[in-house]
Amino acid sequence: MNMVNHNNLPGWLLVLCALLLVYQPISLALAASLALDALLVRGLPMVLVLVARGLVTAFGIAAGLALVGRRTGAVTMAKSSLVLSAATDVFVYTTPFVPSNRLPGTTPLYVAGSLAYYSIWLAYLFRSKRVRDTFPS
Numbered sequence: 001m002n003m004v005n006h007n008n009l010p011g012w013l014l015v016l017c018a019l020l021l022v023y024q025p026i027s028l029a030l031a032a033s034l035a036l037d038a039l040l041v042r043g044l045p046m047v048l049v050l051v052a053r054g055l056v057t058a059f060g061i062a063a064g065l066a067l068v069g070r071r072t073g074a075v076t077m078a079k080s081s082l083v084l085s086a087a088t089d090v091f092v093y094t095t096p097f098v099p100s101n102r103l104p105g106t107t108p109l110y111v112a113g114s115l116a117y118y119s120i121w122l123a124y125l126f127r128s129k130r131v132r133d134t135f136p137s
Contacts, residue, residue, distance in 0.1 A: 010130040013067060016121060020064030020081065028057045031098070038099045045097045053092070056084045075135045079125050086118035 009017070032050050039046065063081040066074035092098050093110045102110060125131055 008134070009068070009070075010128070010134060012124060012128070013131060013134065016078065016124070017064045017067050020060045020067075020078070024057050024060045024085070028053055035098055042097060042099065046099075049092060049095075049097045053088055056081070056088045060085060070135070075125055075131060079122060082118045082121050082125075086115060089114040089118075 031053070035042075035046060035050060059077075060081040063074065063077040066077050071077075090111055093100075093102075093107050093114065
């Protein structure tokens with residue numbers, strides 16, 4: 001039986017796990033519930049975007065579980081999840097498929113904020129000595 005001590009995960013890594021396991025699914029659920037009113041108008045393209053976001057979120061959950069379980073390749077999976085999430089956010093922000101309440105002209109700010117958020121987490125995973133010590137190659 002594999003007994004893993006989850007209490008030793010570095011603090012920021014626990015925060016990332018919480019974001020992948022809790023925040024990202026809740027965020028998707030809220031976005032999907034708000035988008036459902038526009039389903040008849042937006043049609044199949046919006047459904048496809050929501051399905052893609054669901055798959056990216058599911059991959060993020062898998063990455064979070066892999067990190068918590070200290071699985072081999074968990075950090076690589078988390079990095080991939082962050083890149084996919086960033087790409088999905090940029091696609092959603094820059095295309096008309098999903099309705100939004102953003103003010104005109106603010107899309108570049110949302111894109112920049114999203115890219116900054118994911119870049120910070122990626123930098124953490126790439127550069128953190130504690131992550132390397134927790135997940136040796």
